[in-house]
Amino acid sequence: MECNDYNITRDLERKNLNLNPLQRGGVLPREAREALHDFGDGYSVCDYCSGRLDEIAKPSISGFLEDLSKFLKVDDVRTTHGARESKFIVMHSICEPGDVIVVDGNAHYTTHLAAERAGLEIIEVPNSRYPEFRVDMDVYEETLKNSIDEYGEIKLAVLTHVDGDYGNLTDAKSFGNFCNKLNVPSLLNCAYSMGRLPIDANGWNIDFVVGSGHKSMAASGPIGVLGMKHEWAETLLKRSPRHTKKEIEMLGCTSRGAPIATLMASLPHVVSRVNNWNEEVELSRSFVAKLEEIEGITQLGIRPTNHDLVRFDTPILHEISKIHPRKGFFLYEELKSRNIVGIKRGQTEWFKCSTYGMSKDQRDYITDSFKEIVEKFAK
Amino acid sequence: MECNDYNITRDLERKNLNLNPLQRGGVLPREAREALHDFGDGYSVCDYCSGRLDEIAKPSISGFLEDLSKFLKVDDVRTTHGARESKFIVMHSICEPGDVIVVDGNAHYTTHLAAERAGLEIIEVPNSRYPEFRVDMDVYEETLKNSIDEYGEIKLAVLTHVDGDYGNLTDAKSFGNFCNKLNVPSLLNCAYSMGRLPIDANGWNIDFVVGSGHKSMAASGPIGVLGMKHEWAETLLKRSPRHTKKEIEMLGCTSRGAPIATLMASLPHVVSRVNNWNEEVELSRSFVAKLEEIEGITQLGIRPTNHDLVRFDTPILHEISKIHPRKGFFLYEELKSRNIVGIKRGQTEWFKCSTYGMSKDQRDYITDSFKEIVEKFAK
Ligand SMILES: Cc1ncc(COP(=O)(O)O)c(C=O)c1O
Numbered sequence: 001m002e003c004n005d006y007n008i009t010r011d012l013e014r015k016n017l018n019l020n021p022l023q024r025g026g027v028l029p030r031e032a033r034e035a036l037h038d039f040g041d042g043y044s045v046c047d048y049c050s051g052r053l054d055e056i057a058k059p060s061i062s063g064f065l066e067d068l069s070k071f072l073k074v075d076d077v078r079t080t081h082g083a084r085e086s087k088f089i090v091m092h093s094i095c096e097p098g099d100v101i102v103v104d105g106n107a108h109y110t111t112h113l114a115a116e117r118a119g120l121e122i123i124e125v126p127n128s129r130y131p132e133f134r135v136d137m138d139v140y141e142e143t144l145k146n147s148i149d150e151y152g153e154i155k156l157a158v159l160t161h162v163d164g165d166y167g168n169l170t171d172a173k174s175f176g177n178f179c180n181k182l183n184v185p186s187l188l189n190c191a192y193s194m195g196r197l198p199i200d201a202n203g204w205n206i207d208f209v210v211g212s213g214h215k216s217m218a219a220s221g222p223i224g225v226l227g228m229k230h231e232w233a234e235t236l237l238k239r240s241p242r243h244t245k246k247e248i249e250m251l252g253c254t255s256r257g258a259p260i261a262t263l264m265a266s267l268p269h270v271v272s273r274v275n276n277w278n279e280e281v282e283l284s285r286s287f288v289a290k291l292e293e294i295e296g297i298t299q300l301g302i303r304p305t306n307h308d309l310v311r312f313d314t315p316i317l318h319e320i321s322k323i324h325p326r327k328g329f330f331l332y333e334e335l336k337s338r339n340i341v342g343i344k345r346g347q348t349e350w351f352k353c354s355t356y357g358m359s360k361d362q363r364d365y366i367t368d369s370f371k372e373i374v375e376k377f378a379k
Numbered sequence: 380m381e382c383n384d385y386n387i388t389r390d391l392e393r394k395n396l397n398l399n400p401l402q403r404g405g406v407l408p409r410e411a412r413e414a415l416h417d418f419g420d421g422y423s424v425c426d427y428c429s430g431r432l433d434e435i436a437k438p439s440i441s442g443f444l445e446d447l448s449k450f451l452k453v454d455d456v457r458t459t460h461g462a463r464e465s466k467f468i469v470m471h472s473i474c475e476p477g478d479v480i481v482v483d484g485n486a487h488y489t490t491h492l493a494a495e496r497a498g499l500e501i502i503e504v505p506n507s508r509y510p511e512f513r514v515d516m517d518v519y520e521e522t523l524k525n526s527i528d529e530y531g532e533i534k535l536a537v538l539t540h541v542d543g544d545y546g547n548l549t550d551a552k553s554f555g556n557f558c559n560k561l562n563v564p565s566l567l568n569c570a571y572s573m574g575r576l577p578i579d580a581n582g583w584n585i586d587f588v589v590g591s592g593h594k595s596m597a598a599s600g601p602i603g604v605l606g607m608k609h610e611w612a613e614t615l616l617k618r619s620p621r622h623t624k625k626e627i628e629m630l631g632c633t634s635r636g637a638p639i640a641t642l643m644a645s646l647p648h649v650v651s652r653v654n655n656w657n658e659e660v661e662l663s664r665s666f667v668a669k670l671e672e673i674e675g676i677t678q679l680g681i682r683p684t685n686h687d688l689v690r691f692d693t694p695i696l697h698e699i700s701k702i703h704p705r706k707g708f709f710l711y712e713e714l715k716s717r718n719i720v721g722i723k724r725g726q727t728e729w730f731k732c733s734t735y736g737m738s739k740d741q742r743d744y745i746t747d748s749f750k751e752i753v754e755k756f757a758k
């Protein structure tokens with residue numbers, strides 16, 4: 001048979017400044033590119049396996065997991081295929097179909113899908129609505145208490161540490177503590193935080209932390225992280241009665257290939273970048289301040305921002321789209337001609353973006369470009 | 380914190396002839412190495428996503444899935460994280476905990492784990508035992524009928540197309556047909572066949588076919604394939620009521636990174652190598668014949684073999700290990716010194732191996748090396 005041409009090339013990231021928040025934390029550092037090259041083939045990490053992925057000594061997956069658990073301050077840790085797969089593992093192993101869980105109102109769609117796949121009912125904690133969309137811990141605690149009153153038992157409480165819509169950072173420690181007090185297992189979704197900012201699972205009293213290697217840990221996708229308090233290991237990491245080395249929820253082995261090699265190679269880089277998180281937030285804030293110098297561009301979410309992912313209301317861009325011959329496409333095209341990408345084609349009323357990891361000059365080039373575009377077209 | 384040294388290098392495949400059957404079908408061709416390079420970063424395939432991984436147009440995942448379904452002669456197809464994850468998706472979506480399924484006696488441990496994770500009971504079809512370990516379709520059909528009599532309903536019948544212990548090829552067409560007649564959904568595990576030999580899912584009347592990209596389709600792991608008759612799509616690919624584009628069992632998106640780019644890049648190569656399968660089997664048979672020239676080495680499983688994975692009883696090597704100063708390690712070390720790897724350290728009573736994709740000269744070098752080693756040490 002003749003195959004279609006799949007157009008399998010990508011130079012978007014090499015040739016442009018990419019504002020897509022999804023892509024900023026997954027860019028591979030040099031060490032990870034080398035690992036990708038060495039571990040490209042099939043089951044490359046399995047050469048010296050004697051039955052347990054997490055115990056492989058060459059490359060030292062066991063040594064890596066030890067470091068990872070220290071880094072996250074968590075008792076036990078495994079790699080999975082992604083944050084969503086980690087969430088599903090938790091829900092599938094500690095809940096029964098029909099059970100009720102509580103989830104914050106800024107949860108990622110994958111939290112909802114994991115719950116739907118596990119047959120669970122979701123109670124939602126409302127956010128504070130426009131313009132902050134904040135998830136308040138008082139509101140969460142109250143919703144959780146009411147849910148316990150109503151349903152008798154709540155099997156899991158999920159909090160998005162940093163959400164993907166507004167980049168709002170939530171109060172994990174308060175969450176961990178009231179969940180613990182109310183005897184409800186807590187899951188913190190760190191897809192947008194683990195690998196960007198410090199995680200202290202035990203310090204925050206969190207039962208389960210999940211992370212995303214390709215989203216925030218400079219790894220090649222798909223790969224996720226699942227950390228847990230030791231008391232959960234017996235349930236989540238239960239072994240097969242028939243194949244006694246193999247963990248059932250992991251289907252024996254999870255990330256058996258290049259992604260785990262890149263996650264491992266990136267860990268030292270990630271550990272060190274997390275130490276510079278405050279500077280990153282400063283850069284993000286000054287990026288926001290500069291964009292907001294344009295009249296008709298306003299940051300939504302908590303102010304000042306505590307994250308690199310920021311969302312803007314951009315009525316001025318929408319105004320321009322109404323009079324511009326290229327309509328809603330003008331913004332994408334003007335940015336593209338300046339080698340800036342990552343804002344969806346046709347979108348002008350609002351956008352979210354991230355400049356994570358960019359230099360100050362690159363960020364200034366981006367804000368200057370926005371200014372130039374608005375000046376060029378605004379009446 | 381200081382990270383451990385994880386020793387993240389691999390030149391095993393580059394510098395040696397690797398007999399490990401797990402590794403032979405996952406070696407990347409040049410095109411896939413290029414895709415790996417281009418799509419190394421994080422969520423690299425997601426630049427132009429508008430909500431559905433399987434519908435992405437750049438790179439053309441949609442065009443690829445169209446070709447893949449033609450290649451497998453199956454109605455609908457998705458990528459997953461591996462053969463085991465595909466099996467779990469099928470079991471989780473069409474069975475309920477407590478249901479009974481029938482599985483062949485040569486099933487891979489991941490079939491058992493997928494069933495255990497889904498809470499299913501397994502009835503096993505015995506194989507024919509030493510020396511062939513054949514799974515006969517008459518025996519399968521009888522076991523299936525008896526199980527229906529005993530349990531009322533059998534929710535799924537699983538057959539390993541080519542097993543990982545003996546490389547026995549089973550009769551998929553006969554299996555598909557009697558399952559259909561008995562009204563039991565059939566799943567064919569093609570982890571060791573899809574990408575090596577032709578698959579004709581619809582021609583064989585099979586409900587579900589699963590494959591492994593890193594095992595047999597020249598892809599970087601982890602990535603799997605799940606094909607199904609169209610009548611199952613509504614159940615398996617059910618969309619979320621809340622996020623109406625997203626398929627629940629896929630948790631929205633599965634292989635969101637480099638592995639799918641390599642699988643796509645490799646497909647034309649894989650399509651063409653499957654056409655040469657008969658030659659591959661001939662080469663495997665002559666490899667077996669040459670090794671069997673050594674007294675005390677005998678192939679197990681169906682003879683002549685129909686696959687590149689072959690298992691040998693090797694009493695002569697075990698005899699040598701009893702008198703050799705390096706004991707059971709002698710074989711590994713002698714082979715290693717000849718740049719031949721992939722047989723476990725310490726193993727001498729039997730081994731399985733594959734020379735898939737090697738040239739005739741390379742295969743001859745390997746059989747000659749075994750002869751040399753045996754001659755050197757046998758009394
Ligand atoms: C908050 C949040 N959680 C989870 C995910 C999903 O991560 P993964 O691809 O690792 O499942 C995302 C991805 O966008 C996210 O933003």
Ligand SMILES: Cc1ncc(COP(=O)(O)O)c(C=O)c1O
Pocket residue numbers: 256401460461462463464486487489539541542543568570571590591592593594602603
């Ligand atoms: C017969 C068979 N099925 C399934 C698997 C697992 O494949 P995957 O890693 O894609 O889950 C293997 C791997 O060894 C196998 O030999």
